[in-house]
Structure formats: structure tokens, C-alpha cells
Amino acid sequence: MATDSADETVTAAFLVIGDEILSGRTKDKNIGFLADYLTAIGIDLREVRVVPDVEEPIVEAVNALRGAYTYVFTSGGIGPTHDDITASSVAAAFGVGIDVDPRARAILEAHYPPGQLTAARLRMARIPDGAELIENKVSKAPGFRIENVHVMAGVPSIMQAMMDAIAPTLKTGRKMLSRSVDADLPESRVADSIAEIQARFPDTLIGSYPRTNDGRFTTQIVIRSRDEAVLSEAAAAVETAIQDALGAQAK
């Protein structure tokens, strides 16, 4: 990573752009991928939005998110077809022009056989003024970064390759560490003691996640902290609380 500032919290938002996600026709796979990816490199994903392929909501979301978080990532809407309006919407959000970019055009010219760089394909070389390109190892047509906004493709394999290209340029915070403890109990049976542990360890984030397993309710308690020692102490307290609850149940 470019910078490793141990005490700074680096935050991010993810903007998924596409009618197909909102209609249910395509099931998003990028949110889960990006959440895992950012967590692994020490960036806190704080918000996700999904908006349609319509300029006004894209502009509104880009402008709301880029002011609120260290980084914004977007997926979708940078292909060659008429409904791919992400690039021009991002340009509008920044109030800059957009045109065919000579660097992007050169990449596409090298990729397609002579005469095959149609007007539609050339749309993929339209990049907002002042943006840097993001490499696309899968299908060549690049994404781009303008200020803190990273614009990527929606096809998961391409989006993932673009994240690998972006990651070394990102500053990352101190990694959030996590420990999970499974409890063979419904969460209501440990809720009071977990709340007490959360109060006792304010530098941790303790989450309680109910599960159903063939109609039986179990719970996963996840303890998160940027400090390994605090994490271990809190996790031990959670384990003790669960053993106590199981003991009480057995009586």
C-alpha cells in the first residue's frame, strides 16, 4: 500500500450503478467482494448505494459520497452501449468535460483488429477531463479515477482485476482485526452479557448475528478491534459469557 498510517481511519463508500440490480435480473456479487477486499487492506467500507442507469441519481450519489468518505468506488455502466452513462454522469458530478481520451483510445486501438474500433466501442474511451486511467487486464477498456472516485466495470471479473490495479495506490488505515465466537444458543440468551462486555470494552465493536439452522436459532458473536490485545481480552470475555449461558441452560 502507498501509505500505512497506523492511526488514521480510512473510509470508503461503494456505488453500484445498474438497472439490472434493482430489477433483480442480476444478483450483485460486487458488494460482498469489495467489502471483503477493503476489510483485508484496512479500509472501512461505511456505506453502499445502488442506483439506476440514470444521470441525476448517479450525480447526486457521487457528490454525496465523495465528500463524506476518503474513497468512493463505483461499478457498472462504463461499457459501449447507450445505457452506459456512468462516465458522463461522473464528469457531470465533477463539473468537468468528457471526451475520447487519447490514452484510452490507444489501448483500444491496440486491442481490436484494424477497422473494428467502432463508434460504440470508442464510447469506452470517453474519460472525464483530468482523470487517470485504471488498467483492465481482462477486456482492456479502462476504468478511471478522478480525485477520490474510482470508476470500475460491473462485470465481476473485470471489477476485481481493476481493484487489484487500484489497491497499491490507496492509503490504508490500521487493519480492523476480528475474532468470531459461535454460540449454540439463540442470541436473546446472551444479549445482556454481551451488552455488558461491549460497555466494558469501548474500543471494540461487538456484533451479534443470529442464524437459523433447520429452524434452530444459533448466534455468531463477532468482536472487532484495531488492537490485538484488547481483541483477545474481549473475545475471552465473550467465550466465558457463552459458556455461562450454556451452563445455565443445561441446568
Next chain:
Amino acid sequence: MATDSADETVTAAFLVIGDEILSGRTKDKNIGFLADYLTAIGIDLREVRVVPDVEEPIVEAVNALRGAYTYVFTSGGIGPTHDDITASSVAAAFGVGIDVDPRARAILEAHYPPGQLTAARLRMARIPDGAELIENKVSKAPGFRIENVHVMAGVPSIMQAMMDAIAPTLKTGRKMLSRSVDADLPESRVADSIAEIQARFPDTLIGSYPRTNDGRFTTQIVIRSRDEAVLSEAAAAVETAIQDALGAQAK
């Protein structure tokens, strides 16, 4: 459905609440489910947001979305543990009080064995003033509706049961119909003709969705319209365009 007003467009937003989705630990299944569900009953899902279990972003999102769309649906954060703060955050968004609701308490009292309705479990009976309960056939603890905001559990099986309880109370618009046409071509080869068809049929929404299949690029064209005749005519034009492009390729 309660009302079937053929010409009104009914819109919705979905607010997913939960640190576990943003950290990647849990992969959301509710967005895809709700998108399919609403599409099927003629409600346009226009926006999705994912926010953490933190009051301020929940309040902000609830207030932004409930003013912008016919309905808001939320999932997550209504269980018995300390990190379940959706109910109090929604009360704060509406500026109303929240307390243990006698109807919700009665449901929980009937469900748990005598003496088992702990303080933690009783948290699940805390309902904002003026809200109606949403039945939970799976694990009893109810969701609630306040004005146009429907608050549901995050566990998919419970959330789905709650949607079934809510659906008959919703007004629904004229159903969006769709037709999809598969093209064994990268989308850039049909982009120009699809853009021309979109311009010719302004009452349709034509989406072009690239796929990768073992590294080979194919395209699915989806035509959406509320009018069956218009839909058929536009779909036929798309099929012709694809055949023409395949013919040109074969030459």
C-alpha cells in the same frame, strides 16, 4: 394487492442495516430477493443503501428515502442485542417516542415459556409510537410499519416471511414486463443498433448486459415496458438487429 392503479408508478427504496454486510462477513441475500419480489408485484425498486448499525447514518438514510419514494423497506437490527438499534433509530428519524408495545409484548409472552421473556428479549417489543406491527411467522418478534417505512428483520427467512405479510397492504403499479434476448456477441457489436432501437421505442427501457463465459463475451439484451404490444415490437426489432450483427460477423 390493496389497490391496482394501472397508471401510477409505485416506487421503493431498500435500506439494509448492518455492520456485517459492510465488513463482508455476511453476504447480503435480501437485496436480490426484494428486487425480484417488488418487480413481480409491480413496484419499482429505485435505490438501495447499506449503512452500519449506527444511529446517525440510519436516521439520515430513513429520512432521505421516505421523502423520495412511495415505500421504504429496511432489513436488520431489530433483534434483542445491544447492537440492534434500528427501532430506536427509526423512532428518532420520525421524531416519535419508543417503548415496549403491549401488542408486541403479548406476542412474545405467548411465545416464550413463563419466566423466559428476559430484558434482552423484551427489547424486541420496543416499537415506535404510532407504528403498526408486521407479523413474523418464523420467530414471532414482529417488525413494524410507521407511515411508509416497513422495518423488517435481517435474517433472510424472517425478512421473506415479513414481506409476505406486508405485500397485501401495498398499492402496486402497472407491472413492468420484460423480455430478454441472448446475443452470442460482445455488446459492442450490437451497441449502435440497440441505441437506435431505444430511440425508436421511448416507452421501453432497453438494457445491455455483458457476460463472460470462459473468457468469451456474450450479451443479454433486456427490454422492459409496461405495455405488452410495445414490448413485443421492440423485442422483435432487437432480435432482428442481433441476427443482422451475427450475419455481418459470419461474412
